[in-house]
Amino acid sequence: MRSTAILAFFWISSLLCAQKNENQQYSLPIDIPIFLSGTFGELRSSNIHAGIDIKTQGREGFPIKAVLDGYLSRVKVSISGYGKAIYINHPDGKTSVYAHLKKFSAPIIHEVRKKQYDIQSYEVELFFEPTELPVSKYEIIGFSGNTGGSFGPHLHFELRETKTQKPINPLLAHYDIQDSVRPVIHSLIAYPISEDAIVNSEKKDLQIPFQKFNDSIYVAEPIEAIGKIGLGIGTYDRHDNTYNKNGVYSITAKLNGRQIKRLQFSKIRFSDSEFLNTLIDYPRYSRTKQRIHKLFRSPGNELEFFVHLEDGLIDVETGKDYAYQIKVSDANNNNRYLFVPIKGKEQKVAILNKKMPDGKEIEPNRDYLFIYDGAEVYIPKNAVYDRNRVVLGFDNNELKIKADHVALRKAFQIKVMAPDSLVGHYLGILFENGKTGFISKNIRDNHFVAKVKKTGIYTIAQDTIPPIIIPSQLYDQRWLSNFKTLRFTIDDRETGISSYKATIDGKWALFEYDPKKKEISFNFDDYFSFQGTKHTLKISVIDNVGNESNHELEFYRK
Ligand SMILES: [Zn+2]
Numbered sequence: 001m002r003s004t005a006i007l008a009f010f011w012i013s014s015l016l017c018a019q020k021n022e023n024q025q026y027s028l029p030i031d032i033p034i035f036l037s038g039t040f041g042e043l044r045s046s047n048i049h050a051g052i053d054i055k056t057q058g059r060e061g062f063p064i065k066a067v068l069d070g071y072l073s074r075v076k077v078s079i080s081g082y083g084k085a086i087y088i089n090h091p092d093g094k095t096s097v098y099a100h101l102k103k104f105s106a107p108i109i110h111e112v113r114k115k116q117y118d119i120q121s122y123e124v125e126l127f128f129e130p131t132e133l134p135v136s137k138y139e140i141i142g143f144s145g146n147t148g149g150s151f152g153p154h155l156h157f158e159l160r161e162t163k164t165q166k167p168i169n170p171l172l173a174h175y176d177i178q179d180s181v182r183p184v185i186h187s188l189i190a191y192p193i194s195e196d197a198i199v200n201s202e203k204k205d206l207q208i209p210f211q212k213f214n215d216s217i218y219v220a221e222p223i224e225a226i227g228k229i230g231l232g233i234g235t236y237d238r239h240d241n242t243y244n245k246n247g248v249y250s251i252t253a254k255l256n257g258r259q260i261k262r263l264q265f266s267k268i269r270f271s272d273s274e275f276l277n278t279l280i281d282y283p284r285y286s287r288t289k290q291r292i293h294k295l296f297r298s299p300g301n302e303l304e305f306f307v308h309l310e311d312g313l314i315d316v317e318t319g320k321d322y323a324y325q326i327k328v329s330d331a332n333n334n335n336r337y338l339f340v341p342i343k344g345k346e347q348k349v350a351i352l353n354k355k356m357p358d359g360k361e362i363e364p365n366r367d368y369l370f371i372y373d374g375a376e377v378y379i380p381k382n383a384v385y386d387r388n389r390v391v392l393g394f395d396n397n398e399l400k401i402k403a404d405h406v407a408l409r410k411a412f413q414i415k416v417m418a419p420d421s422l423v424g425h426y427l428g429i430l431f432e433n434g435k436t437g438f439i440s441k442n443i444r445d446n447h448f449v450a451k452v453k454k455t456g457i458y459t460i461a462q463d464t465i466p467p468i469i470i471p472s473q474l475y476d477q478r479w480l481s482n483f484k485t486l487r488f489t490i491d492d493r494e495t496g497i498s499s500y501k502a503t504i505d506g507k508w509a510l511f512e513y514d515p516k517k518k519e520i521s522f523n524f525d526d527y528f529s530f531q532g533t534k535h536t537l538k539i540s541v542i543d544n545v546g547n548e549s550n551h552e553l554e555f556y557r558k
Pocket of ligand 1: 155156157
């Protein structure tokens, strides 16, 4: 243990270097103390986070300000994803993005409303020329919210290179968020990779215990191994005065003083998310929801920011000792080290009679078509990252696609024969609680067709129940002159809502839709003009298989 510690200090002294290049010209997008609930490069369930999430004290409505002079280049309103989002292009070749907003500033609302009434849709996307809507630094462009795929009020803020639309890490050059807390390493896993590899007398992934040596250094129990092995860690970063577990900025690994792996979140590509499941130990994540960053390159990992030497593997030979050092850093250069001594040692492993796994072997480099009486499964090239077994079959009108803890890279195309007469029928996926989730009602040649990226049991189900439409209070036959908004709950428990439409006095009326609240709402504003005092409101809501509900009422307004 003592020799490891001395080595440790030797390694650190060669590592310290300043990485921050301050650039003070960018201002903050919001005027409240900055606490982050998400960092750049953080691994999420289906993507790598492209910006920072700024906490808004659990509330909505804080003014959002442009961080630099520029012009409004794009505005998008979507019921999912970024919700209401603003894009500003700046003269330095960068674009700032502000997402999940509650509403836009007046000049932007004006453009958005025109477009919404023009194409009769709440969801719109607008692009602007540099001269149309110039924006100055500190100008209020909107208000913080919780729209789109956001779970709780916050501001998602992003910086991109305008030309390539590649997101860059805002915390590196442009912002200095107070952070003096070192990243945490909570797990270390060793993986025997080659056929002959053994770790601590086992031929399987092993959790390796480690201990705190001092404030910044952990030391693992020595590993006895032989053959090619790889390591992985579970890690997160905390900032001052907040308990959110955020993503780290970089992970570096050295073997006997030589860097063999570096992973650094300074710039990513949106397409990188396709390889997210090769970066983590996916089977473990699938079983336990715990993310382990693998410090070696797995088959199918095409991540550019993942720099490896010799794929990050350690070729352990009998009688040799290895010093493996992991350094985890946040964007403020707070570091944590984990030292892993490895001893090359010949070992005997009890050979268990390995049970042959079930299913068809699927290779990434070719495509497959499986035809059954009443169903089909097409697996395209590169649908899996690595060779895997998938159990397939069609029985009792149930199409089974089973592959425990296997990450899918591309969707499988499936077909299931549809019944002769369709009454709210659809292709669904069976959940463990016996309920069915909606997948598709698209029909081609008497078959339901769908692209699916989830394994499970697919079957034909039926939904004949139309959606519900409930006014949030009594509007019918009332005077509503003092009302600012009209609100309705809309919901469909079986297959979900596919579309909604509202008219007032026969004219299309803009209702905003928030699926999280299951609510549509109309704002009395200047973009809809009322004639006379008596008005008829008609709302129609259609579910995913075409069941339609209608609600009609009359109100008075001066
Ligand atoms: Zn975010």
